[in-house]
Amino acid sequence: MNRFIKCLIKKESSFKPVWFMRQAGRYLPEFNKIRSQNKNFIKLCLNSELSSEITLQPIKRFDLDAAIIFSDILIIPHALGQEVNFVKGEGPILEKLNVKNVLNIKDQEFLKKLRPVYDAIAITRKKLRKDKALISFVGAPWTLLAYMLNLKTNENKLNLESFKKSQNNIEELINKLIHVINLHIRSQKEAGADAVQIFDSWAGLLKNDNLKKFCYMPNSKIVNYSRHINLPSICFPKGIGINYKNFIDIVLPDGISIDYDLDPIWAKNNLKNVCIQGGMSPKILLRNEDDVMKEVEKYLDIFKNNAYIFNLGHGILPNTDPDMIKKVVEKVINYK
Ligand code: 1CP
Numbered sequence: 001m002n003r004f005i006k007c008l009i010k011k012e013s014s015f016k017p018v019w020f021m022r023q024a025g026r027y028l029p030e031f032n033k034i035r036s037q038n039k040n041f042i043k044l045c046l047n048s049e050l051s052s053e054i055t056l057q058p059i060k061r062f063d064l065d066a067a068i069i070f071s072d073i074l075i076i077p078h079a080l081g082q083e084v085n086f087v088k089g090e091g092p093i094l095e096k097l098n099v100k101n102v103l104n105i106k107d108q109e110f111l112k113k114l115r116p117v118y119d120a121i122a123i124t125r126k127k128l129r130k131d132k133a134l135i136s137f138v139g140a141p142w143t144l145l146a147y148m149l150n151l152k153t154n155e156n157k158l159n160l161e162s163f164k165k166s167q168n169n170i171e172e173l174i175n176k177l178i179h180v181i182n183l184h185i186r187s188q189k190e191a192g193a194d195a196v197q198i199f200d201s202w203a204g205l206l207k208n209d210n211l212k213k214f215c216y217m218p219n220s221k222i223v224n225y226s227r228h229i230n231l232p233s234i235c236f237p238k239g240i241g242i243n244y245k246n247f248i249d250i251v252l253p254d255g256i257s258i259d260y261d262l263d264p265i266w267a268k269n270n271l272k273n274v275c276i277q278g279g280m281s282p283k284i285l286l287r288n289e290d291d292v293m294k295e296v297e298k299y300l301d302i303f304k305n306n307a308y309i310f311n312l313g314h315g316i317l318p319n320t321d322p323d324m325i326k327k328v329v330e331k332v333i334n335y336k
Pocket of ligand 1: 020021022023024025026035041068069070071072073074086091092137199201315
């Protein structure tokens, strides 16, 4: 059993595994080189050889405990037949959703489109040392819908107009998404993934009953399914503040990734029977080495006696210096 899984499942606290959200990506020159030769981002995600190569880039540089397969959460809308484009500087643009088409898509058709992701996982698992974990991931239904139905404004607030207009479809779509997300998780496990991270990056847009209906309920169904197929899960319901406690009490994931807005001491005292991951702001990594090391140490000290996986409170920013990542990894590994 590798260190990552020992910490996640056995709640081992004597060492702290380390990996980073967006560890394969735009801060690495070797990624940017491949990206500049592959203008279509979705096509790049579906190129199994290149996806595997990009997944392993950070592993070659740093002594990380886990690799995360290079893909994107928006590969699911793509596989459901909704066109997805990544426009430089603007983020993803999705064509207007045809609800009927999405609800009617057959499992086989959906899985066939994602075959290259499973091939990339199989290739990567073969190349990756046995003592390192390979993490698969999905976007949670609400976060996928936020993109599919254009439910957030440019200021990252809930777009009430789009939300009201889509009300009739939201529940049906959530159920369809739970179904296809579970298919995607099962296939990633069968290809060789050791765990799944469920990104609910826009959970923070939801309040009260909607948080229960559109965040806790779907995450809980996905975590239950993952447990049923023996795949450990980590949830990331970003931006829900003290509702993190309700989330883990209801959803019961193996691991919980905390965001940079959550007080880590509050998390330590309130999030029980779960492996905690992450928390440090990715912005810290843009500061000088002393400041960075102090903050890393702060998180390691707080979670010293807990099952804790070192990571950030969100993805690595594109202007991060790869050498700073190297120093952080060394600091975590040598921490006593
Ligand atoms: O070069 C480019 O323009 C592409 C940049 C890029 C990369 C490297 C995007 C576009 N996605 C990815 C890869 C990616 N995305 C990974 C790969 C593995 C790794 O972490 O190293 C993962 C896990 C994701 C997950 C993802 N995509 C999330 C959830 C995590 C998060 O950041 O909150 C989300 C919300 C997306 C959507 C997405 N993909 C890319 C962009 C620019 C966005 C939009 C983000 C936003 O709306 O703010």
